[in-house]
Amino acid sequence: MSSQTTPSNLMNNYGTRSLEIVRGEGMYLYDAADRQYLDFTAGIAVCALGHAHPAVAEALTTQAQTLLHCSNLYEIPQQKQLATKLAALSGLDQVLFCNSGTEANEAALKLARKYAATRNEAQRTQIVSLPGAFHGRTLGSLSITPKPAYQNGYAPLVPDCLSGQTLEETLDLISERTAACFVEVVQGEGGVHPLPEPLLQEIAQRCRETGALLVVDEVQTGVGRTGTFYAYEPMNLRPDIVTMAKGLANGVPIGAVLAREEVAAAFTPGSHGTTFGGNPLATSVANVVVDTVSDPAFLQHVSEMGRYLQGKLEGLGTEVSGRGLMYGITVGDAKQFVQNAQSQGVLLTAVGEKRVRFVPPLIVEAAHIDELEKKLKAL
């Protein structure tokens, strides 16, 4: 069963964790007593190819025996290959690698301001984000994550970060003073709520009219999670900047910022950087993940399994919403639901007091979804 963790020297920012995971295989995780858990968290929408995937393990071990890290002082061939693939898949031109989602958004925020500065638009400093958004925990990304519980105690935040109370109100905030507006196509941490396509279109239109950049945060939705490689593809959006992380290297830390050539040109040598970003280890694994997930048959599988999951969830909670293999349901008490599921051998995440999120590895099969349904029905 679950083990209560013993006191440690770890800071308490994650609270007490009720389970110790020691290994994983495919769709399953195991505790120290070898109890099996069906994983519908995928390390919070990270392990797209599941656990201990042979091709990922092979890329990791080969690269570890060759070269782990050499810094961005030098050219890294795996980085170039990965950038070529991500550019082709997105229709954007240039890519910058970092180590996490928050870092990708931090870099996007800086790039947007730098782009305005290089165009002598000194007044264009504002960054607009949407209510319910989550963009990360570093100070810039936190400043565009308008959730008091996350922002409290960290004042002063980065200036000129604006967000309305409603989506419509936020639209009116986009002006000639806006450097960029950040959107998620499906708000994951906000409760797994897809944004309506007309609203996304309106935001894009308003950005075009005012000269603001449109940044699509694909940190959670990207790398096939919603059934297309990027969630914005079926929305007919043409972002200026896209940010990615989570699923990109199946658990090896990596983030990426993609931009149109003209926008990317605002970053000149010395403008931005990171020691680890895009190192040979992370990018060699990411190449394997991107090759696997971008296969149309793989994406088709995600869509099919997503529809199957959606159908099953209708019977387990209310307000079922999401896309692909990213769904949320409303229950009476999300934390309790997740705890009960864990005792049945199913791992889920709570996003908010009443929302439970289902983000399994993308390799999930119908039999796993049947197993999920059976176990959750027994709660």
Ligand SMILES: Cc1ncc(COP(=O)(O)O)c(C=O)c1O
């Ligand atoms: C949409 C989105 N953006 C950014 C982040 C932050 O990513 P990270 O935790 O890798 O910093 C997350 C994390 O949940 C996210 O869902």
